[in-house]
Amino acid sequence: MFTLSERHKGIVSFVPNDPKELPQSYIPGSLAYQSTNNFGDFYYQEVQQENFTIWRSTYRPYEDVSLRVKREVKWLGFRMMLKKHISHLFLGRPIAIMQGQMHFAYSPLTDVELMLKGNEIYEVVDMQVSPSLFYQLKQRGRTFEAFAAMIGSDKPAWISDKPAWSSYTVLDNMENLLQDPTQDKIAVEIVQQVVTTLIKNKGHDKKITYEQVENIFLIREMIQHRFPEAMTLQQWAKESRMNTTDFKYKFRQVFGLPAYKYLTFQRINAAKEIMLTDPQLPLSEVARRCGFGTYNNLRRAFYSTDKTKLSLWRDKNLGMAFQLLIELLLSEML
Incomplete structure (x- = not known):
């Protein structure tokens, strides 16, 4: 204590x-x-x-x-x-x-x-x-x-x-x-x-102010909650009150990857969740709901991040998806 x-x-x-x-x-x-x-x-x-x-x-x-x-x-x-x-x-x-x-x-x-x-x-x-x-x-x-x-x-x-x-x-x-x-x-x-x-940690980071850090975290929240929307680097920089060069460098400094890659990461995670909770949904609709627009965009991004084909991942996790569906139906019945 x-x-x-x-x-x-x-x-x-x-x-x-x-x-x-x-x-x-x-x-x-x-x-x-x-x-x-x-x-x-x-x-x-x-x-x-x-x-x-x-x-x-x-x-x-x-x-x-x-x-x-x-x-x-x-x-x-x-x-x-x-x-x-x-x-x-x-x-x-x-x-x-x-x-x-x-x-x-x-x-x-x-x-x-x-x-x-x-x-x-x-x-x-x-x-x-x-x-x-x-x-x-x-x-x-x-x-x-x-x-x-x-x-x-x-x-x-x-x-x-x-x-x-x-x-x-x-x-x-x-x-x-x-x-x-x-x-x-x-x-x-x-x-x-x-x-x-x-x-x-070498302590060689570029100087960053408290306000800039807080604004960068607000951009992270924006990406987490609005990932299906179209967003641009210029928009993020403006929202964080920095020029695009500063924003690009400092977002990566704080989170360890570029803002666009973080957006892709959030969209891929959302796609996985949708495929698990609604396994019958067409992949073209999964892509639209996650902000990729088309199936091909989703397929390329998925392979780039997970190093496996989208269809193979879905088939491999189909059993988990049906288990989640059964649990959801049972919870609604109770």
């Missing part, structure tokens, strides 16, 4: 709450807690599995506050910023984590101070992993081995001095894990991706 305090207000007390009542996405099987104060409201959900624990927290300060988190147990894991940016003091060491960035550390105890600005909404995910999960990772090299050797010691260690961008794969996988925390395979994959990214 951790304690949370505010520099000038003292201890911040939490009370249990229904996780479905919190202003954040519900995590199945989680315990939820809430703290309501005259200087801000704070919420978190906690879910424990055999080899990892996840906390999803939301901070809503009404004024500038400094929160201190203390926990007298060893920490091995990472923090990922989902919304806004937070300046931290981790055991007295300053670390600024921007939206979409992550930081992985080992520490013999938790002592972190968070500097929050008033009238902002912050969302963050913390994932603590067991040493046994960490040692499952398919990772080698001096940096990894030096960090692994520090686990269990009385000194803190970081995989990288600076936070790294989490990329679209880590963000999407984390969203999937939060929807079903029992997916141990995805949990290991996330930790593998986080560690690998941080080891490769």
Whole structure:
């Protein structure tokens, strides 16, 4: 259990709450807690599995506050910023984590101070992993081995001095894990991706402002929700208040791939979902609903991303599609 305090207000007390009542996405099987104060409201959900624990927290300060988190147990894991940016003091060491960035550390105890600005909404995910999960990772090299050797010691260690961008794969996988925390395979994959990214992190990114990061995340949301529509690079750049060159570079810097490839990725995922839920639908209609326009556009894009023919994928997953259909019909009958 951790304690949370505010520099000038003292201890911040939490009370249990229904996780479905919190202003954040519900995590199945989680315990939820809430703290309501005259200087801000704070919420978190906690879910424990055999080899990892996840906390999803939301901070809503009404004024500038400094929160201190203390926990007298060893920490091995990472923090990922989902919304806004937070300046931290981790055991007295300053670390600024921007939206979409992550930081992985080992520490013999938790002592972190968070500097929050008033009238902002912050969302963050913390994932603590067991040493046994960490040692499952398919990772080698001096940096990894030096960090692994520090686990269990009385000194803190970081995989990288600076936070790294989490990329679209880590963000999407984390969203999937939060929807079903029992997916141990995805949990290991996330930790593998986080560690690998941080080891490769050279800190040579182009300078990017808080506003630009937030606008780039809004473009990501636009693509996720409006993928069937026709969209252009110029439109995205205008919406993010950047020129096209800056937008292209910084979207790739934050998410690890160009914006057009992310649009294709979303459309392919939508096509797969449609084929699973409606296996009798003509592929030309699947293409239209996903924004590809024609069957040939869908076929070429599918092969380019999945390295398999569209028809073969559909046939291979036909059994799964009918199983989903049966489950849907049964749920409607109950």
